[in-house]
Amino acid sequence: MSETSNDKRKKTDASNTDAERAARYAALEAESPRISPSDYTTKSRRSFLTGGAAMAAGAFGFRWIQTRPESDRIPDVLRRGHEVNESVWRALKRDGVNAPTFPRSASSMVRVNGRRGLGEEIDLAAWEMRVEGPDGTLLGTHVMDEIRALPFHEMTIEHKCVEGWSHIVTWGGARFSDFAALYADELGGLPPYVSLNTPDEEYYVGVDIESMMHEQMYLAYELQGEPLTQDHGAPLRLASPNKYGIKLLKRIGTIRFTDERPTDFWFERGYDWYAEL
Numbered sequence: 001m002s003e004t005s006n007d008k009r010k011k012t013d014a015s016n017t018d019a020e021r022a023a024r025y026a027a028l029e030a031e032s033p034r035i036s037p038s039d040y041t042t043k044s045r046r047s048f049l050t051g052g053a054a055m056a057a058g059a060f061g062f063r064w065i066q067t068r069p070e071s072d073r074i075p076d077v078l079r080r081g082h083e084v085n086e087s088v089w090r091a092l093k094r095d096g097v098n099a100p101t102f103p104r105s106a107s108s109m110v111r112v113n114g115r116r117g118l119g120e121e122i123d124l125a126a127w128e129m130r131v132e133g134p135d136g137t138l139l140g141t142h143v144m145d146e147i148r149a150l151p152f153h154e155m156t157i158e159h160k161c162v163e164g165w166s167h168i169v170t171w172g173g174a175r176f177s178d179f180a181a182l183y184a185d186e187l188g189g190l191p192p193y194v195s196l197n198t199p200d201e202e203y204y205v206g207v208d209i210e211s212m213m214h215e216q217m218y219l220a221y222e223l224q225g226e227p228l229t230q231d232h233g234a235p236l237r238l239a240s241p242n243k244y245g246i247k248l249l250k251r252i253g254t255i256r257f258t259d260e261r262p263t264d265f266w267f268e269r270g271y272d273w274y275a276e277l
Contacts, residue, residue: 117198
């Protein structure tokens, strides 16, 4: 079968395209910086030695950290790093400044993450929260109707996890500051720390009173406009955009106002006690 003029034209166009591409690549190659074989060998040797030295320094540093005495269950140099981080965040923190909020339409149900302290479902109707003073004295108990009687607030904020993910979510409930006002006179002023435990005491957090009294720290009982599920901490949990999720205790069983900085579940396992955002 003879080749048509159309086929010939296509072959010519393809040849021209290939020739143009080859010419363009040749021009780019000519403009590219060149290195002599001896310079390449020198640079390669230097890179190898630099990389080897960096690896050796890293291994030495890691071994050195492992030999350091422990401070609150982690090497002291790491604990000091956490303390420096806390001091920096405390210095940068500005009173009265809120974390960004978002339109309600931007929020959606946050995933369940972490079930310690929620091992078994509880009878929500029988739930009761204890409030204790610095010496462990029982100051009062509360049921959900009493929490719901406090002024209701709602916020759409970014919930952040130390694992590196975040999610825009809408929380509803009472501000902790409104709840704490019930005990301020009895305590003669609020102590500097608050400790919170789950009813089974399997999970516990400690938070500074300044963070607890921030208007974006909630005793939350609604998520996306619906009552909390037990997986999300029903009937009552902490919610705030200013602390990582590890501080936002689910299923509150006990609140204790205390003069001493309380222990904290993840602090005992090497994390930053302050956990501020």
